[in-house]
Amino acid sequence: MSSPASYQRELILPLLEGIHESPPWGGLLRQLVARTYARRAYLIIRLANAGKDQDPSAVHVAAPRAAMDPPLDYRKIAALNLHPYGPLRPLRVYALDEMLDYDHPDRLESQRAALQEMGVHYARFLRVSAGGAADAWIVLVRERDDFSAAAVVTLSAIAPHLTAGLKTLARLIELRLQVALAQSALQRLGIGQMAFDETGRVMAADAHAGALLSFVPEPEPVPGRRLALMPAISQALENTCAAIASGRADSVPLPLDAHGGLWLLLRKADLDLEQPCAVPVAVGVLRTYKREDAAKARQAMAMIYGLSRNEASLAHQLSLGETILEAGRHLRLTPQTSRSYSKRIYAKTGASSQADLVRLILSGLAPLS
Known part of the structure; x- marks a missing residue:
């Protein structure tokens, strides 16, 4: 032996x-x-x-x-x-x-x-x-x-x-599997998340956030990574994390580029983590525009609310920000037919207006289809 x-x-x-x-x-x-x-x-x-x-x-x-x-x-x-x-x-x-x-x-x-x-x-x-x-x-x-x-x-x-x-x-x-489930749902909505320490270093980033951002290469292995940002934006990020750590701030949106095309919402971390763990000070949330597969969304709405295929198609077009007439033209429907379908949609979904219908759709399961 x-x-x-x-x-x-x-x-x-x-x-x-x-x-x-x-x-x-x-x-x-x-x-x-x-x-x-x-x-x-x-x-x-x-x-x-x-x-x-x-x-x-x-x-x-x-x-x-x-x-x-x-x-x-x-x-x-x-x-x-x-x-x-x-x-x-x-x-x-x-x-x-x-x-x-x-x-x-x-x-x-x-x-x-x-x-x-x-x-x-x-x-x-x-x-x-x-x-x-x-x-x-x-x-x-x-x-x-x-x-x-x-x-x-x-x-x-x-x-x-x-x-x-x-x-x-x-x-x-x-x-x-739990992590993959959470990340899959967030990615379908175009959402990415990161955890920050009080100095503004990224402790962890999900796949979507990691794909959207770049990190500064550092020669020495140190806990966390720095985001590759313009100096003024990087300083603002560090200051905001320090303010959240000290209780002077709770939720702050920050632009991550000079043109304001990508924003990061920094909020106080409220994660329920088992010990031992390094508790992040802040969670950063990114969101890019991403809509679901239209055919799958229409199918989901039809099953959930009992809509016909044409009604579900019209409802989905409305959720994209189109008016009833615009949505009807997109689906080659006459204005009269579009209004008739919309009344049926309101009755079946319980929505009181077009704005209420859009809220109902976007907060439901269709965007996750």
Whole structure:
């Protein structure tokens, strides 16, 4: 057995760092291949709520001596009807002989023939489970000699750590999904957000805000980033963040360019964050003009308010700022038909006027279609 320091450096550190790899734990699998003298290996991760047609996350690794070998195909191995992966007891290392079907000689023969064709003569299987949220399987294979006892001990020793890592990964994936949901909804409305500290540095920016703005490259790694702005605007941003931090300001709009084409609304941060965290002083909100797909919006309004196709089309044109007659001409309707449709729209939506109808549409689900 190697020293504890070597074990931590070669296995535990790749395990911790590998949570942020995509796909996860390629570095860990490479270390396991090196330490167990495996020829090839794969690691698959399946989330419990993944769709039936969604492929699991998969990592394939080969030792340097097997660099020219084809990667192991976990689908082909799974199709051999070996001992099912799911029922494998977590944390226990299984040998290949334990996976073969000795109760059915014909199937056993076909399993062995297929494995030999893939260059799999010896193998070890390990399953870890994240409490029902996710499962992961590691498969190590060799061609000539079986795995040593030390190799099996290494695989067994990493199993509890990998279990903890898998639980962390499952939670991280859930948080990533929450972030993606929020950002997707905001981007459909043309909204981007940033978090600022009291000096005006950007602590975090979503994808839309990051695409709209530029940042100042800094040679030294420091917390946060500076926006690339004109000196006077940059100073105004810093002063506003300091004023919000001291309680002298609460919500302030600032132009981010000399022409006033892009504005940033800075407001006091009211985020509910779990500790430990660095709490931002201010949240900056940007908004660019962006409207939804017209066909999808019309379909949504028709379903929500019971509008006909023509009524929904007219309502959507009105929400774009057109008058009833302009919207009717756009849809090739006569003025009389346009007014008739508008009365039906008001009756079905409960709107009292055109302005009220526009408010109803823009504050509803249609802009998110």
